[in-house]
Amino acid sequence: MxxxxxxxxxxxxxxxxxxxxxxxxxxxxxxxxxxxxxxxxxxxxxxxxxxxxCPIIHTVEVKNEPIAVGCYNRDEKIRMESSSGGIFTLIGELVINSGGVVFGASFDENYNVEHTYVDNINDLSKFRGSKYVQSTIGNTYKEAKEFLEQGRKVLFTGTPCQIGGLKRYLNKDYDNLICQDIVCHGVPSVYVWEHYKEYISEGKNLVDVNFRNKSTGWKTYSLKFDFDDGTSYQDIGNENSYIKGFVRNFYLRPSCYNCRYKTLHRESDITLADFWGIEANLPEFDDNKGTSLIFINSDKGKQIFKHIEDNIVHKNIDIEKSVMFNPSAFESSKYTKKREYFYKKYKNIKFDSLIIDLMKKSNYEKLCEYKNSIISKIKRLLLNKLK
Ligand SMILES: Cc1cc2nc3c(=O)[nH]c(=O)nc-3n(C[C@H](O)[C@H](O)[C@H](O)COP(=O)(O)OP(=O)(O)OC[C@H]3O[C@@H](n4cnc5c(N)ncnc54)[C@H](O)[C@@H]3O)c2cc1C
Ligand code: SF4
Ligand code: SF4
Ligand code: SF4
CATH class of the missing domain: 3.30.70.20 (Alpha-Beta Plaits)
Structure with a gap:
């Protein structure tokens, strides 16, 4: 046991x-x-x-030579509906067009997030867009295995730990399985998300949530809630309390602070990320509509890339340079003592006020921030010199 x-x-x-x-x-x-x-x-x-x-008890070391590519979907509509460059949808379409099934994270009727599957192209929209809360896997590993045994192609998408869980559960390589993970900052808890939803909704019924609305730009994306009375709530990510608390690690899952999956050598066939730091790495792709950084991790990944290549604008890039501004690719989010305070207080204090309070910086934090901004400047200078 x-x-x-x-x-x-x-x-x-x-x-x-x-x-x-x-x-x-x-x-x-x-x-x-x-x-x-x-x-x-x-x-x-x-x-x-x-x-x-259990993938945590039985860890696996991957030896591969991933290839990094900066890219975006040529289909402007799909690109604008996606979090970064709209690459997930292209891979999903490829699998469905060959009679396959796609698993991913979608909202349920209460706007909580769960894993499920679809097998027609219109339904891929359910999975489009990052949802910043942990998705419940439920029975989807069993369901994926049934499809694999029937010989259908399966694309399973999720966080790296969900892909690790699936692989250990299957305990066998299937030629008809494609795994796509993401560069993952970490996941907030269901209770915090439920609490925030209620706080923003003020008794109204939600009809849509978009964590990565690009009407304000890709880099300055906003979190948008639509209600059944026709009103909306929209807040730019770096001004929104929920996103601020997420990126400052106030309420991530404990495993995210010591994540075994923070590596450039991954179990998935293909990894998707936002190409943060694009200004320094690929300025010619920097139109603020969303560009993906992808890692091609396996021969299957190379095959997928060959099939979608004509539908994307792309350029290979040195992998070490590509992640200079995306630490989530290779290191865990930092634990903060403020997390304990957050979980103790969040049900009793107005969400926005609590986040403002937690963001007040100590002198030590101000010093770290200053140090990080200097390091960023040096990295940019070095990159420009290397070009
Ligand atoms: C919780 C989370 C944290 C992330 N952190 C980073 C980061 O630090 N740095 C970075 O560069 N990129 C991060 N990403 C990835 C990035 O935001 C995009 O998802 C990725 O670039 C794919 O974008 P796309 O435009 O190709 O497709 P999209 O259509 O935007 O991709 C949707 C894909 O994400 C999956 N997905 C959505 N929500 C979840 C969820 N809650 N759990 C599991 N899978 C989910 C869907 O199943 C689908 O495969 C994160 C994503 C999530 C969900
Ligand atoms: S798999 Fe189920 S039955 Fe078997 S040891 Fe674990 S808990 Fe017990
Ligand atoms: S949920 Fe996953 S990580 Fe947790 S004990 Fe079960 S197999 Fe291990
Ligand atoms: S940070 Fe690691 S443990 Fe947390 S959800 Fe992402 S992959 Fe899983």
């Missing part, structure tokens, strides 16, 4: 939940709003399968 020595290592991937032959594992919310496995000891037969599939 699975025993995680440190609860904070569990990513909530649902691998153990999907494999248990006796269905005696349920995923339960802890007090912060993150899902963890809970075992009904009376039903457990001690088969140990849950322990065998």
């Amino acid at each position: 699975i025993q995680m020595s440190r609860k904070e290592d569990c990513t909530g991937c649902h691998g153990c939940y999907n494999i248990c032959p006796k269905k005696c594992i349920t995923m339960e919310f802890d007090e912060e709003g993150f899902l963890y496995p809970s075992i009904n000891i009376e039903k457990c037969i001690g088969c140990n399968l849950c322990e065998k599939v």
